[in-house]
Amino acid sequence: xxxxxxxxxxxxxxxxxxxxxxxxxxxxxxxxxxxxxxxxxxxxxxxxxxxxxxxxxxxxxxxxxxxxxxxxxxxxxxxxxxxxxxxxxxxxxxxxxxxxxxxxxxxxxxxxxxxxxxxxxxxxxxxxxxxxxxxxxxxxxxxxxxxxxxxxxxxxxxxxxxxxxxxxxxxxxxxxxxxxxxxxxxxxxxxxxxxxxxxxxxxxxxxxxxxxxxxxxxxxxxxxxxxxxxxxxxxxxxxxxxxxxxxxxxxxxxxxxxxxxxxxxxxxxxxxxxxxxxxxxxxxxxxxxxxxxxxxxxxxxxxxxxxxxxxxxxxxxxxxxxxxxxxxxxxxxxxxxxxxxxxxxxxxxxxxxxxxxxxxxxxxxx
Amino acid sequence: xxxxxxxxxxxxxxxxxxxxxxxxxxxxxxxxxxxxxxxxxxxxxxxxxxxxxxxxxxxxxxxxxxxxxxxxxxxxxxxxxxxxxxxxxxxxxxxxxxxxxxxxxxxxxxxxxxxxxxxxxxxxxxxxxxxxxxxxxxxxxxxxxxxxxxxxxxxxxxxxxxxxxxxxxxxxxxxxxxxxxxxxxxxxxxxxxxxxxxxxxxxxxxxxxxxxxxxxxxxxxxxxxxxxxxxxxxxxxxxxxxxxxxxxxxxxxxxxxxxxxxxxxxxxxxxxxxxxxxxxxxxxxxxxxxxxxxxxxxxxxxxxxxxxxxxxxxxxxxxxxxxxxxxxxxxxxxxxxxxxxxxxxxxxxxxxxxxxxxxxxxxxxxxxxxxxxxxxxxxxxxxxxxxxxxxxxxxxxxxxxxxxxxxxxxxxxxxxxxxxxxxxxxxxxxx
Numbered sequence: 001x002x003x004x005x006x007x008x009x010x011x012x013x014x015x016x017x018x019x020x021x022x023x024x025x026x027x028x029x030x031x032x033x034x035x036x037x038x039x040x041x042x043x044x045x046x047x048x049x050x051x052x053x054x055x056x057x058x059x060x061x062x063x064x065x066x067x068x069x070x071x072x073x074x075x076x077x078x079x080x081x082x083x084x085x086x087x088x089x090x091x092x093x094x095x096x097x098x099x100x101x102x103x104x105x106x107x108x109x110x111x112x113x114x115x116x117x118x119x120x121x122x123x124x125x126x127x128x129x130x131x132x133x134x135x136x137x138x139x140x141x142x143x144x145x146x147x148x149x150x151x152x153x154x155x156x157x158x159x160x161x162x163x164x165x166x167x168x169x170x171x172x173x174x175x176x177x178x179x180x181x182x183x184x185x186x187x188x189x190x191x192x193x194x195x196x197x198x199x200x201x202x203x204x205x206x207x208x209x210x211x212x213x214x215x216x217x218x219x220x221x222x223x224x225x226x227x228x229x230x231x232x233x234x235x236x237x238x239x240x241x242x243x244x245x246x247x248x249x250x251x252x253x254x255x256x257x258x259x260x261x262x263x264x265x266x267x268x269x270x271x272x273x274x275x276x277x278x279x280x281x282x283x284x285x286x287x288x289x290x291x292x293x294x295x296x297x298x299x300x301x302x303x304x305x306x307x308x309x310x311x312x313x314x315x316x317x318x319x320x321x322x323x324x325x326x327x328x329x330x331x332x333x334x335x336x337x338x339x340x341x342x343x344x345x346x347x348x349x350x351x352x353x354x355x356x357x358x359x360x361x362x363x364x365x366x
Numbered sequence: 367x368x369x370x371x372x373x374x375x376x377x378x379x380x381x382x383x384x385x386x387x388x389x390x391x392x393x394x395x396x397x398x399x400x401x402x403x404x405x406x407x408x409x410x411x412x413x414x415x416x417x418x419x420x421x422x423x424x425x426x427x428x429x430x431x432x433x434x435x436x437x438x439x440x441x442x443x444x445x446x447x448x449x450x451x452x453x454x455x456x457x458x459x460x461x462x463x464x465x466x467x468x469x470x471x472x473x474x475x476x477x478x479x480x481x482x483x484x485x486x487x488x489x490x491x492x493x494x495x496x497x498x499x500x501x502x503x504x505x506x507x508x509x510x511x512x513x514x515x516x517x518x519x520x521x522x523x524x525x526x527x528x529x530x531x532x533x534x535x536x537x538x539x540x541x542x543x544x545x546x547x548x549x550x551x552x553x554x555x556x557x558x559x560x561x562x563x564x565x566x567x568x569x570x571x572x573x574x575x576x577x578x579x580x581x582x583x584x585x586x587x588x589x590x591x592x593x594x595x596x597x598x599x600x601x602x603x604x605x606x607x608x609x610x611x612x613x614x615x616x617x618x619x620x621x622x623x624x625x626x627x628x629x630x631x632x633x634x635x636x637x638x639x640x641x642x643x644x645x646x647x648x649x650x651x652x653x654x655x656x657x658x659x660x661x662x663x664x665x666x667x668x669x670x671x672x673x674x675x676x677x678x679x680x681x682x683x684x685x686x687x688x689x690x691x692x693x694x695x696x697x698x699x700x701x702x703x704x705x706x707x708x709x710x711x712x713x714x715x716x717x718x719x720x721x722x723x724x725x726x727x728x729x730x731x732x733x734x735x736x737x738x739x740x741x742x743x744x745x746x747x748x749x750x751x752x753x754x755x756x757x758x759x760x761x762x763x764x765x766x767x768x769x770x771x772x773x774x775x776x777x778x779x780x781x782x783x784x785x786x787x788x789x790x791x792x793x794x795x796x797x
Contacts, residue, residue, distance in 0.1 A: 015550070015561050031661055033550070038660075038681055073660050081662070081682030095658045098683060232655055242657040254655055293652045325653065329644070353653050 001027075001243065018060065021068040025244065035073055039063045042077050070244045082146040085153060086187075088180050089144065092172045094253035096146040099228075099290065102356045103147050105327045106288055107154035110135070110224070114158055134161035136222035138282060140208055140274065141229045142166030143253060145177030149184050151226075152201055162199035165219065167206040170252060177203040208273055209258050212281065220282050228290040229270035230256045236267075236292070264303065267292070271300045271357075275307045278359070287359040297322050297354035298339065304359055305342045317362045320344075325352025404784040409445045409497060416442045440496040448489045455482050498776050501577065502634075502703065503611035508576040509546060509696055510568045510609055515585060517603020520592040522551060522562030524732075525605045527755060528586060529566050532579075534757030541572040546689060547679055567693065569612060576611050581743075581768035583609040584727060590734030600735060604728065610696035634702045637695055643667045646683065666690045673697055710783075730764070739764060744771040 004023060012019035012029055022032040022039075043060045063076050074080040074089040081087070083100035114135075135155070139148045148166045156162055168174050181201060206216065208229075232241065232254045245254070256269050264272060271289055278287040291297045301320055308318050322339065324331075327350035331337060339346045348354065416438035423431050461467050461475040512529050514521035536543045551564040570579065586605045591598055613635055645665040663678035664686040675697065677690040731740045732751060739754045740747040744767035753760040 026660075034678060035660060037679075072658050074658065081680075081684065084682075084684050086682075094655070097654060097658065098662070099654070100684070228655075230655075236652070236656070240652060240656055245656065245658055249658065290654065292654050292656070325648075326646075352648065355654065 018064045021064040024068040025070050025073075026067075035067065036064070038073070038077065039067070071248055072244045075248065083150045083153075085146070085150055085184060087144050087146045087149070088176060088183060090172070090176055091248065092250050093170070093176050094143045094173075094249055096144055099325070099355060100146075100150060101326045101328065101350075102288070102290070102323050103150050104154060105323065105350075106224075106226070106286075106358075107151055108328075110155060110286075111158055134163055135159050135224070136163040137165070137224040137226065138220055138222040138284070139164070139166045140168075140206075140225070140227040140277075141253070141270070142168045142177055142203060143173050143228070145180050145203055147226060147228065148177075148201060149180060152199055153184070153188065156199045159199070162201075163222075164199065164201040165222070166201075166203040167208070167220075168203070169205065169207045170250070171205060173253075174203050174205050208270070208277070217281050220277065222282050222284050224286040224288075225274070225278050225282050225284040226288045227270070227274055229274065230254050231267055231270065231290070231292045231296060233265065233267035265299065268296065268299055268303065271303060275304060279307060279311065285361045288356055290356045291354065294354050297357060298341065300357045301339070301341050301346055304357065305344065319360055319362055320346055321358040322346055322348050322354050323356040323358055324348060324350040325355045326350045327356075402781060402784065405494065405497060405781065408784055409441055409493060412438050412497075413442045413445050437500075441493070444489070444493040444496040448486075448493050451482060451486055451489050455479070455486060458482060494777060494780075498773070498780055501580065503580075503699075504577040505574050506576045507569070507571050507573055507612040508579055508609055509612050509693065510570065510579060510582070510607060512563070512566045512568070513606050513608075514563065515604035515606045517588075517601065519562055519594055520588075520601050521603040521605055522564070523593065524586075524588045524590075524603060525563045525566070527588075528605055528607065529563065529568065531755050531757050531761070532568060532582075535761055536568075536570055536572075536757075538757055539572075539578075541570050541575060544569045544571065545679075546693070547677065571612070576609065578765070579609050581765060581772055582607055582729075584729030587728045587731045588734070589731065608700075610693075610700045613692065613695050613699060634699050635695060637668065637691075637698055641669050642694070643669060644687070662686050664690050666694050668694060668698060671698065671701065673701070710779075729768075741768055744768050 004027070008029060009020045009023065012023050012032060015033065016036060019029075019032055019036055022036050023029065026032045026035055040060060043056060043063060047056050047059065066076050067073060072089075072095055074095045075091050078089060079086050080089050080096050082096045082098075083104060087096050089095050137148070137151060139145075142148055145166050148164050152162065152164055166177055168177070181203065204219075212220070230253055234255060237246065237251070237255050241254070251257075256267055258269050262269075262272060271291075274287065274289055278284055289300065291300055301322060304320050308320075324335070329351040331349075331351050335351060336348055339348055416435060419431055419435050419438070423435070458475045458479045462472055462479070467475075510532060512525050512532075514525040517524075533543060545566065546569045547565065547567040549564040549566070550561040572578075584607065586607060587602060588605070589600055589602050592601050592603075595601060643666070645667070647659075647661040647663050660681065662681055662683040663676065664683060665677075666675045667673070673694065675690045675694045677686040677693070680686050680689070727742075729742055731738075731742070732754070733740070734751065736749075737751040738747055738749055739751055739760070741764050744764075746764060746767040748754065748760045748763055750758075750760045754764065
């Protein structure tokens with residue numbers, strides 16, 4: 001890590017004596033100024049009125065000192081915005097990354113599919129309105145539960161009957177996800193009460209690699225499978241992750257530690273398992289997996305295509321796409337639009353870095 | 367002392383009574399006999415339209431039409447009163463000139479005539495006021511953008527002073543305000559310990575705030591010895607204030623314009639998403655789980671007009687995006703309105719002279735040495751600078767004087783416009 005230049009530290013000090021501390025954590029002045037403002041707002045909000053100014057100052061200094069040691073701002077403030085939600089964060093659970101773009105894009109696709117289906121249903125039996133079938137979404141390695149909670153808030157207005165289940169191996173993550181659920185529901189109380197539809201959302205503990213009991217296999221059955229699994233290799237973890245990630249966030253959520261025996265890289269083991277669950281256990285029609293970088297996206301795509309080829313049922317047409325950071329955005333000219341793999345052109349959607357692999361069954365009703 | 371010259375009561379009244387202020391110039395240049403026939407024709411047209419619409423909507427209800435009826439009603443009632451009075455006047459005159467009427471009746475009529483004439487004056491004024499078009503943003507809440515201009519650090523310090531002044535003013539008036547954006551620059555902080563201001567956007571969430579603050583847009587000049595000056599010299603610097611309408615974000619809080627207007631491509635409030643480029647900070651390196659960034663800055667660029675909006679105040683990118691869109695919409699709506707006004711002014715320049723107002727012109731001077739605030743449009747000077755800077759009643763006085771000035775100008779341009787429309791060949795005949 002390069003040393004911070006003295007001129008920068010001096011400039012920061014002139015603006016506020018606390019800034020050099022934060023600068024050690026953020027490394028850039030602009031984000032340090034923003035973070036200091038957020039910390040100050042947080043401290044002023046939390047301190048009960050009537051306490052002397054010195055208490056506020058001391059708390060503020062403590063927070064800044066924590067930040068200077070590289071502790072993520074999200075752990076200091078206790079929350080991280082994710083889409084329209086505010087998600088609780090706590091040491092031991094991975095902080096939500098600003099990847100709400102693909103979550104909301106998935107929600108958009110699901111909403112469109114539902115619209116098509118509703119029109120079809122109305123056309124076929126206009127006399128009697130059938131209750132729409134429920135939609136089941138399973139999120140593996142859910143962490144704070146942010147993806148599932150955001151999906152729920154985006155979808156619940158249109159879907160009559162939503163069943164959402166988040167699974168994680170860590171008990172700390174499960175209890176935090178439940179807290180988040182409670183918090184989101186309290187914040188949206190009015191919205192929920194005014195709604196006639198109901199959605200059920202639960203968080204449960206599961207080791208994805210353990211032998212599944214029959215009950216668990218039954219509970220894993222769903223229409224949409226989504227996951228942000230650990231995907232960083234040991235080598236990348238040691239050399240390419242940010243200091244605050246390496247030192248403060250749980251390694252369990254970042255680096256797969258399961259011993260592998262297959263022909264794939266150890267950091268891809270989760271994708272192998274996810275593909276197995278998607279095709280063999282969950283009977284899901286849509287699969288969305290976050291990936292780390294370009295090479296991994298290509299490896300996972302290849303793995304997916306191989307898996308599809310092995311399927312016994314040849315009548316199923318399954319499409320694979322790779323989504324970039326902002327799948328809805330207009331793709332810039334200097335980025336590729338397609339990737340060729342096993343004789344197939346895989347579209348690369350949107351702009352930014354390759355972020356997720358999306359697998360769905362054509363013509364599947366949701 | 368007491369060197370004040372004698373001023374006639376009428377002048378004092380017209381300048382001090384707020385109810386009449388807008389009409390000063392009209393009252394002095396036009397009497398009831400010379401009520402502009404073009405304006406009268408316009409008023410009659412509007413009354414006809416009003417009656418027609420009322421008839422049409424007798425059975426059904428349409429929100430848009432009833433809104434229009436509401437606008438026209440004011441003109442129609444004013445016109446009706448004016449016409450009644452006019453006919454009374456002509457009847458009385460006929461009575462007086464009629465040789466067959468007896469002496470007593472003629473005296474009575476002469477008495478009545480004077481009172482009817484004076485009434486005529488007020489009624490004409492009412493009619494003109496009702497004809498003056500309302501500014502389309504008048505009823506909206508507003509955004510005030512304050513940016514330091516020429517003058518370096520001192521301008522930035524004065525920008526924070528102005529911000530404080532407007533906040534205090536809003537607090538006194540009971541308007542709810544929120545800071546939409548607050549950007550600071552690097553540099554030494556002033557005596558208050560705050561870093562110098564680079565840009566601030568204050569959102570005033572009271573309907574009608576735009577009408578209230580509309581006259582504040584422009585360059586505010588300050589002359590004082592800055593806190594940062596060591597040799598005691600007076601500096602002159604400038605701060606620019608921009609007042610934008612704050613458009614409703616969703617249907618529920620939009621009384622004035624509905625969602626339909628926001629989605630209608632022909633409306634001033636419409637912004638096509640295809641014209642806007644969104645930029646977010648892209649992390650170097652792998653991204654994803656490798657980093658945990660707190661960067662939530664958003665930049666929107668409206669490509670056809672090259673309008674750029676930056677927003678980074680909130681931790682949530684979602685919120686920053688929403689705020690940036692709100693700001694962009696407001697900026698574009700204001701720009702389109704300005705362009706239209708500019709066009710009209712250009713057409714009319716020969717008639718009413720060069721308009722003095724514009725964003726680029728200095729509108730007010732705050733002179734600390736003389737403890738004086740002068741508005742360059744209304745020409746009003748007040749001596750209680752401290753009260754103005756605290757957003758006190760003196761600031762009300764200044765703002766009201768500008769509003770009066772604006773009202774007069776609008777009326778003049780209305781007259782000019784109407785006369786121009788009726789005599790397109792001789793645009794300079796009016797006045």
